[in-house]
Amino acid sequence: MIIDTHIHLDDERYRDDIDAVLKKARENGVERFIIPGADASTIGRALELAEKYDDVYFAIGIHPYDLDGFDTLDFEAYIHHPKCVAIGECGLDYYRLEGTDEEKAAEKAAQKRIFTAQIILAKKYKKPLIIHIRDASRDSKEILLEMGAGEVGGVLHCYNADEELLSLADDNFYFGIGGVVTFKNAKKLVNVLPKIPKEKLLIETDGPYLTPHPHRGKRNEPLYTTLVADKMSELLNIDVDKIADLTTINAQKLFDIK
Ligand SMILES: [Zn+2]
Numbered sequence: 001m002i003i004d005t006h007i008h009l010d011d012e013r014y015r016d017d018i019d020a021v022l023k024k025a026r027e028n029g030v031e032r033f034i035i036p037g038a039d040a041s042t043i044g045r046a047l048e049l050a051e052k053y054d055d056v057y058f059a060i061g062i063h064p065y066d067l068d069g070f071d072t073l074d075f076e077a078y079i080h081h082p083k084c085v086a087i088g089e090c091g092l093d094y095y096r097l098e099g100t101d102e103e104k105a106a107e108k109a110a111q112k113r114i115f116t117a118q119i120i121l122a123k124k125y126k127k128p129l130i131i132h133i134r135d136a137s138r139d140s141k142e143i144l145l146e147m148g149a150g151e152v153g154g155v156l157h158c159y160n161a162d163e164e165l166l167s168l169a170d171d172n173f174y175f176g177i178g179g180v181v182t183f184k185n186a187k188k189l190v191n192v193l194p195k196i197p198k199e200k201l202l203i204e205t206d207g208p209y210l211t212p213h214p215h216r217g218k219r220n221e222p223l224y225t226t227l228v229a230d231k232m233s234e235l236l237n238i239d240v241d242k243i244a245d246l247t248t249i250n251a252q253k254l255f256d257i258k
């Protein structure tokens with residue numbers, strides 16, 4: 001069995017055929033699905049799916065692209081739900097910063113404030129973190145360590161292959177590997193993959209985004225985690241069933257699911 005640890009099933013691009021998407025995945029051994037929180041406006045849909053399907057779980061969180069949502073989202077209303085397995089995705093994303101230097105600095109400060117607030121919630125409610133980092137490795141790592149986030153741990157989802165983050169494996173952090181590993185230009189990730197401790201590897205799609213080769217350009221879906229597992233098997237020289245087993249055990253441990 002494979003667990004898709006990061007799949008935005010609440011995205012409207014799955015609305016018309018969600019049953020078929022899940023059925024196809026299950027028939028191919030992808031049997032658990034975790035919907036990360038991202039945008040406060042779709043949390044209702046995530047909850048609805050988690051209540052409808054036994055094998056769907058959700059997380060509650062605010063993405064650095066949706067900082068305004070932080071004030072409107074009532075974390076406490078969701079966090080006690082039996083299918084709520086994590087806080088996130090939250091983190092820092094400096095990739096699309098715009099404006100003057102002052103505006104960029106203000107945006108960074110706001111991202112840090114809201115990331116920090118979510119780490120505090122994770123520690124308060126003893127939930128692991130789903131962490132989104134883009135072009136912000138140093139600041140993210142510093143915040144995670146300063147805040148003692150390793151107490152609850154979490155996943156660096158869509159791990160960006162930055163070696164600076166590797167040491168977080170020793171602080172109870174996992175590394176989410178997705179479709180990027182199948183891309184022809186994924187040299188950096190291909191090289192760093194063997195350096196990640198096996199007991200810290202997870203598989204994800206980040207669907208509907210980051211569709212693996214050879215389906216690039218189409219909507220990503222949980223079924224395609226099998227392509228990620230195949231590629232990891234090839235790169236790590238480990239039998240694909242073993243890859244599925246070890247990443248499943250890792251996900252079950254981190255998110256406390258069966
Ligand atoms: Zn993300």
Ligand SMILES: [Zn+2]
Nearest residue numbers: 006036089206
């Ligand atoms: Zn995501």
